[in-house]
Amino acid sequence: MKDRAEVVIIGAGINGCALAYELAKRGKDVVVLEKHYICYGATGRCGAGIRQQWATKENALLAKKSVEIFERLSEELGYDIGLRQGGYLIAIHDEEEMRQAKKNVEMQRSIGLPVKIISPDEIKEIAPILDPEGMEAIAATFCPTDGHANPFKTTYAYARAAKKLGAKIYKFTEVKDIKVKDGKVEEVVTNRGKIKTKYVVNAAGAWSKEIAKMVGINMPNKPVRKEALVTEPIERLFDCMVISFKHGIYFSQQEEGQILGGIPSPEEKIGYYTEPTFSFLKHMAYMLGKYAPPLKHINILRQWTGFYDVTPDALPILGETNIEGFIQCNGFSGHGFMIAPMVAKLLAQLICQEKLDMPIDRLSMERFKGKITKEKAVVG
Ligand SMILES: Cc1cc2nc3c(=O)[nH]c(=O)nc-3n(C[C@H](O)[C@H](O)[C@H](O)COP(=O)(O)OP(=O)(O)OC[C@H]3O[C@@H](n4cnc5c(N)ncnc54)[C@H](O)[C@@H]3O)c2cc1C
Numbered sequence: 001m002k003d004r005a006e007v008v009i010i011g012a013g014i015n016g017c018a019l020a021y022e023l024a025k026r027g028k029d030v031v032v033l034e035k036h037y038i039c040y041g042a043t044g045r046c047g048a049g050i051r052q053q054w055a056t057k058e059n060a061l062l063a064k065k066s067v068e069i070f071e072r073l074s075e076e077l078g079y080d081i082g083l084r085q086g087g088y089l090i091a092i093h094d095e096e097e098m099r100q101a102k103k104n105v106e107m108q109r110s111i112g113l114p115v116k117i118i119s120p121d122e123i124k125e126i127a128p129i130l131d132p133e134g135m136e137a138i139a140a141t142f143c144p145t146d147g148h149a150n151p152f153k154t155t156y157a158y159a160r161a162a163k164k165l166g167a168k169i170y171k172f173t174e175v176k177d178i179k180v181k182d183g184k185v186e187e188v189v190t191n192r193g194k195i196k197t198k199y200v201v202n203a204a205g206a207w208s209k210e211i212a213k214m215v216g217i218n219m220p221n222k223p224v225r226k227e228a229l230v231t232e233p234i235e236r237l238f239d240c241m242v243i244s245f246k247h248g249i250y251f252s253q254q255e256e257g258q259i260l261g262g263i264p265s266p267e268e269k270i271g272y273y274t275e276p277t278f279s280f281l282k283h284m285a286y287m288l289g290k291y292a293p294p295l296k297h298i299n300i301l302r303q304w305t306g307f308y309d310v311t312p313d314a315l316p317i318l319g320e321t322n323i324e325g326f327i328q329c330n331g332f333s334g335h336g337f338m339i340a341p342m343v344a345k346l347l348a349q350l351i352c353q354e355k356l357d358m359p360i361d362r363l364s365m366e367r368f369k370g371k372i373t374k375e376k377a378v379v380g
Contacts, residue, residue: 001170001192005031007199007351008188010175010211013043014151014340015329016203017158017169021077022348024165031197032159032167033190035174039155041205043337045306047228047250047260048151049241050338051088052113053143055104055376058315060111061358062339067145069341079157082150082255086239089126090377091137092117093246100376101141108143115143127238127292134290135244148241148252151337158344175204178214178326185215185325199351201327206272206307208317208330215323220368221331222310225273227265227280229303231295233257242291243379249287250379259295263287276303308334314375318343318363319350327351328365334378 007023009016012034023030034040052067054060074080092101101117108115120132123140159169170192177189178200185200204211206223233256241252251261265280281303289296310333311317317331329347332339342357349356 001173002031002168002195003193004196005029005168006197007031007201008033008195008197009201009203011041011203011205012038012159012169012171013041013203013205014155014158014337015332015343016201017155017162018340018344019201019203019329019347020162020167020169021158021165022344023351024162024167026348026352028352030162030167031195032169033173033175033188034169034171037171038159038169039152042306042308043151043155045228045304046151046337047252047262048154048337049088049146049148049250049252051143051146051241051335053088053090053104053108053115053141053146053377055100056315056373057107057111058363059335059339059375059377060108060113062342064111064113065357066339066342069345070149073154073157073341077157077161079153079160081154081157083147084149084239084255085145085147086241086252087126087142087144088146089123089240089242090141091135091242091244091246092139092141093136093244094138097246098139104377105141113143114145115141118142127240127242129237129292129294130242131291131293134293142240146241150255175211175214178211180215180323183324185323199325199327201329201347203329205330205336206309208309208328215326217321217323217326217365219317219365220312221317222270223272223307224310225265225269225271225305226262226308226334227276227303227305228260228262229281229284229300231259232299232301234259234298237294245377245379247287248379249284249291251288251291258301259288259298261288272307274305276305309336310334312368312374313372314378316343316363317365318347318360321365
């Protein structure tokens with residue numbers, strides 16, 4: 001293992017690998033340290049939905065600019081990431097949700113997103129298997145450029161491209177400590193040796209809080225266990241991701257035909273709990289049948305758990321801290337796959353002292369000192 005690198009990234013999920021690529025592309029000497037293997041964390045357990053329909057402009061812009069990158073990523077990285085843009089259909093259940101949806105759509109359209117509010121009949125036109133009555137939907141919003149990519153292929157494509165440009169990714173290498181001298185990061189201590197560095201990027205997902213503690217930073221993030229399932233593959237029935245903020249459900253049909261989705265478990269827990277629950281399976285199966293009756297009799301193949309790294313306002317924590325060289329890239333609260341391409345680009349610009357494509361100051365930890373505005377468009 002190298003004993004020196006200009007930038008050390010902790011965590012080889014989508015964010016760590018995408019950032020390694022963006023930095024290597026800019027000629028930086030980068031090392032990624034991963035305590036298990038690429039995609040071990042939330043990235044390898046996620047729905048990998050890509051949604052631009054957010055309530056806050058920060059999330060909407062990060063997602064929109066990421067979609068622009070996703071659209072050319074297979075070509076740029078030289079590997080097919082499995083991007084499919086079948087849209088996101090978000091159920092609207094009552095007048096209160098309709099008021100919020102109208103506000104969201106107005107903001108989303110103002111930044112150029114082709115979002116619209118659709119009727120129950122249009123819901124059925126887009127996805128005939130859906131039952132608006134069973135969904136308890138009075139309408140929905142729909143953005144056709146939203147979609148889905150394969151999280152493994154995307155992350156490995158970034159990792160492979162980063163390595164080709166000289167980045168090193170050390171698997172089974174756990175960060176145990178970070179040495180700080182005169183308010184600056186100096187060295188990262190791992191189970192396989194030490195690395196002197198100028199920048200440490202905390203891209204450790206649900207474990208980011210533990211990493212931040214190593215430099216004396218106390219973060220408000222909480223690891224929350226989330227469950228997901230996948231069914232047997234079936235003939236293609238629909239192309240969009242279906243979600244509901246009220247019910248917390250999301251599901252889509254994968255490229256190979258399986259239905260993949262999740263819903264908050266009745267036994268949802270904060271902390272590093274990894275056991276899957278039967279109550280999740282029962283609840284998800286029941287709700288899936290209500291939303292899409294033809295899926296009632298489909299066989300479930302597998303269920304699993306993963307962590308959301310949840311912040312108090314459901315917005316990520318990005319950028320510099322009061323420890324010089326210690327950069328945050330975490331707090332993605334359940335949507336860190338879809339915004340990773342733009343987050344990586346922005347943090348690479350920050351580290352390379354380039355002009356940022358969009359400001360990220362409002363996403364630093366400083367915001368928690370004042371009144372925060374919670375992102376309302378969260379699911380699961
Ligand atoms: C069930 C589920 C469904 C989801 N669905 C979606 C979705 O549809 N769309 C979307 O955008 N997002 C979704 N998410 C959220 C998304 O998966 C995450 O926000 C995103 O993958 C975070 O990526 P990351 O690279 O920041 O972190 P992670 O993928 O969690 O990677 C962090 C890595 O850091 C490593 N690490 C931790 N501590 C150390 C240490 N001390 N030393 C070395 N390495 C360490 C871990 O092993 C891990 O591999 C979902 C999440 C879950 C759990």
